[in-house]
Amino acid sequence: DAGITQSPRHKVTETGTPVTLRCHQTENHRYMYWYRQDPGHGLRLIHYSYGVKDTDKGEVSDGYSVSRSKTEDFLLTLESATSSQTSVYFCAISLTGDTEAFFGQGTRLTVV
Amino acid sequence: KNEVEQSPQNLTAQEGEFITINCSYSVGISALHWLQQHPGGGIVSLFMLSSGKKKHGRLIATINIQEKHSSLHITASHPRDSAVYICAVPAVSDDKIIFGKGTRLHILP
Numbered sequence: 769d770a771g772i773t774q775s776p777r778h779k780v781t782e783t784g785t786p787v788t789l790r791c792h793q794t795e796n797h798r799y800m801y802w803y804r805q806d807p808g809h810g811l812r813l814i815h816y817s818y819g820v821k822d823t824d825k826g827e828v829s830d831g832y833s834v835s836r837s838k839t840e841d842f843l844l845t846l847e848s849a850t851s852s853q854t855s856v857y858f859c860a861i862s863l864t865g866d867t868e869a870f871f872g873q874g875t876r877l878t879v880v
Numbered sequence: 881k882n883e884v885e886q887s888p889q890n891l892t893a894q895e896g897e898f899i900t901i902n903c904s905y906s907v908g909i910s911a912l913h914w915l916q917q918h919p920g921g922g923i924v925s926l927f928m929l930s931s932g933k934k935k936h937g938r939l940i941a942t943i944n945i946q947e948k949h950s951s952l953h954i955t956a957s958h959p960r961d962s963a964v965y966i967c968a969v970p971a972v973s974d975d976k977i978i979f980g981k982g983t984r985l986h987i988l989p
Contacts, residue, residue: 868913
């Protein structure tokens with residue numbers, strides 16, 4: 769299996785609190801992505817990174833920020849969590865080009 | 881307009897049946913991915929293909945670049961094949977990935 773792990777796997781947090789999700793890869797891949805998956809919407813891109821300190825917004829980036837200070841780690845932060853951010857979050861690498869795609873196991877986040 | 885269309889959206893079949901899931905796209909691509917997600921589970925890459933055909937066990941994926949169409953076939957389907965199958969297309973014009981909405985497959989024993 770590809771070395772891509774997400775942490776935490778499950779989290780319950782209160783509205784208004786900050787939350788950071790971590791994606792860690794050992795594949796040395798340039799591209800990393802954060803998606804959220806909700807019923808009826810499929811996978812929606814939040815942010816992605818194409819290198820250290822190089823990030824860009826996806827289609828549902830409002831309320832989220834990201835950072836990538838080193839190749840292996842891509843952090844997703846909810847500055848002030850809201851109930852609409854309750855979702856399953858997936859990190860992925862290697863989705864562009866002609867290499868196999870790899871996804872993290874997912875993080876189930878509940879904002880109460 | 882969704883640039884990646886999958887059909888059918890839902891499919892229920894009996895164990896042993898031959899299954900076909902289709903994916904059509906409208907953008908120029910370098911490759912196409914087929915992904916599998918079991919209920920409550922993670923997402924696994926089944927195939928990445930840019931031309932022709934690939935086979936892995938009972939799964940076969942084909943792509944026709946000229947017609948912008950790909951199919952995923954499952955031979956001798958089994959209840960453990962029940963999952964959502966997702967087609968994903970990296971657009972050559974930028975770094976974005978376009979996902980189909982998925983096909984929910986249910987194989988009855």
